[in-house]
Amino acid sequence: MSITATSPQPGKPQPGKSGARAARPGTERRTDISEKPVTWKVPVLLSALGIVAFIFFGLLGPNQTASFGLSSGGDLFQLPAVQVPAFLGGIILSVLMLGLAGYAVYLKAKDRPAPRWLPVTFTVLFLAAFLIWVVGGARTPSISLAGLIAGSVTLAVPLVFGSLSGVLCERVGVVNIAIEGQLLGGAFTAALVASMTRNPFVGLLAAAAAGALVSMVLALFSIKYLVNQIIVGVVLNVLVSGLTGFLFNTVMQANKAQFNSPPGLDNIDIPVLSSIPIIGPVLFKQSVVGYLMYIAVIVVWVGLFKTKWGLRVRAVGEHPQAADTMGIKVNTTRFWNVTLGGAIAGIGGSFFTLVAIDSFTEEISGGRGFIALAALIFGRWNPVGAFFAALLFGFADNLQSIVTIIGTPVPSQFMAMLPYLVTVLAVAGLVGRSRPPAASGIPYVKG
Template sequence: MSGVSTITADDVAVAEVPVSFWTRSRKVGVGFLVAGALAAVIFGALATSETVRFTLSENASGAALKINGTVGAILFGVLAAVAGAVLIAMPGKKWFSWMLGVGVIGLILSFLCWQISAAPAGQNFMPLVNMVRGTFLLAVPLIFGALAGVLCERSGVVNVAIEGQLLMGAFAGALVGTMTGSAWAGLFAAALGGAFVSLLLAVFAIRYLVDQVVMGIVLNLFAVGLTGFLYERLMQTDQQKYNQPPHFGVWEIPLLKDIPVLGPALFRGNIFLYTALILVAVIHVALFRTRWGLRTRSVGEHPTAADTLGVRVLGLRYRNVLLAGVVAGIGGASYTLLLYSFTKNMIGGKGFIALAALIFGRWSPTGALLAALFFGFADQLGTYLSAINSVIPSQFTAMLPYLATIFAVAGLVGRVRAPAADGKPYIKG
């Protein structure tokens, strides 16, 4: 018909929105390419020709992986740059995780070759057993805290109160453990302490529909104030009676404890480490392989649809939030029933790092475990650098776990999607 234009396939192809060249993979690749090149040049220039030793024991003796400091700093920097180049040339999910790991490890090793080679004489080594042991030890409360976040947020309740749950668990564990002389009694009290904070979160967020983020912050401040007040009134006045908790000992697993590096670090552990690893496996299986897990995920994604299918949305949220408090409370007890006595605000922001591990791990128990280990390694690395009198100021090394948190969440996590109903109150129709 005259005056009527037709649209051809070529016209449709031209009208299609072009896919952006600067995908997340390529952006991260450029970052690693630049960072790796700078590491090779800067760390290579600052490193010395001293032999760097990564020992497979707890000290300088025994077998070790050796490399020249300057060569190692340059080589590992180039490795990180190559990982970046691969991400630029072959963007996509297939290679992203692998190259991301190679890039991060390359940058860390390049930095360590500089630091260790420049250390005072006799300190040009890194004991891998101590590094791995310290990483797991420092990651334990983060694992518990992140699992508490998974249980809450998969149910649709934002848990910003992890810090307060850990702190209340640490305080209750120290107080009751000291008064009863039983570490097990302290552990039970710690679980109740974390559950108490979770109960307040559940009541105000689920029953009274208070903003969940605001409520979490308020509960953190409440826990700091309450434990600080009781610490000054009881524990400071009589440490022997109220703040000398018994500690759990080391539990060795025969045969496995003799595995190089991992054996002494992982299988000569404590009840908290083993419990944390078991809980990761149990919660992962329960969340993705059981009826409870299906209902929990449905409540976190679409509570109205779950309600129409007979799921008691509010009841399930109450139970899961309380369970999260128990898990976090046990994590808090790892501070006072393993190594230390209680001090004011001793968690020191680790609850927020656990929250970051939850996001970095994409609301998955296994992902949260890996993220917690990453942050635990950053913390242990700061301790190690201080021990070898690094040229890096101690104030900066103390910041490493928090800098790693910012770097991971802002730079590596990319776009993530929380459960759709997370933070949204549910009003039964």
């Protein structure tokens, strides 16, 4: 749907119309490519990573057999463990990666962009080779793949909520640096209210209200008073951190039984379905917050791309002046979208105190708001993309704990920095050009 329309001028050729008719069949794509030149970023990155994989995961790979369990004792049926010779598996996967890199170079030589599936497939192969290399080189070369995936999804829950908050804010033109503060405020409020009422669901609602309150402050100063959005977000993170730390030390510590002992939200097992190997624990054995995560991803995606509301939101984020001429209240739309994003992030914060552990501690969010912001960029400002990016970060976080248990020689510090390394590669162009909404971070003044 076009927001603005211009009348064609007599005698003047219209781009994409008369020019396209005069061109030979099949040249329209070439003309579009000439407007956006294909760069060497993707071919060079894939080639470099392919060479690294071939050397470390292949030629220098361990000689043990890596074992990956697919089932647990309580599953509906048992699947045999997958046995992969680490050296041979690393060679095969790295050769496939080099083949994909070579194809990317070939496409660049033909001045054709790499299709989106190419870097995605390369990333999957790289992660598989890395996992085989890590497990194959451990003292106990065996892990439960089902447990690794289930744990990764659990750790990704607050990241998904935080990234969805960022999507809702940036799609409407407001940069949300305050995701960390929204998560932290939600975690604190959920613990406090649930402890006082002895009802975790009331704590969940209070967490959403706390996240929305933080977002309202962000919206008020950045939209109404035109304060720099990044500065407001940073200040809010510091403010919420200091306020929750002060109340934790003065109120919660003084009477933990009354103010910091919230009842938890237990996992809800769906009969039969929760016993299916691998997908059962991921989809059908979650807490209320975990199920809300899946619902939120679907609802936000459908709302943004399949409804009139979503079209208005994206119009405000891409071209607020044009949206204003169509009768859309730009700043009102921004204000309520930012508030909704904060409420979603607050629900994600409740995960820390109502699901993960049974009390609040200082800085319990641990910087995950900034990782959620990275997932937002990695996911290209799309709810589904942000969801899978958050899962990748949760996977790296969970793998960091597992490699310590199985005794792999890979330093845990390297595993801790892996999500950020992936983010840098993604932003640098590994998954293609990442472009935020055109009006993101730009205040709108009517008239």
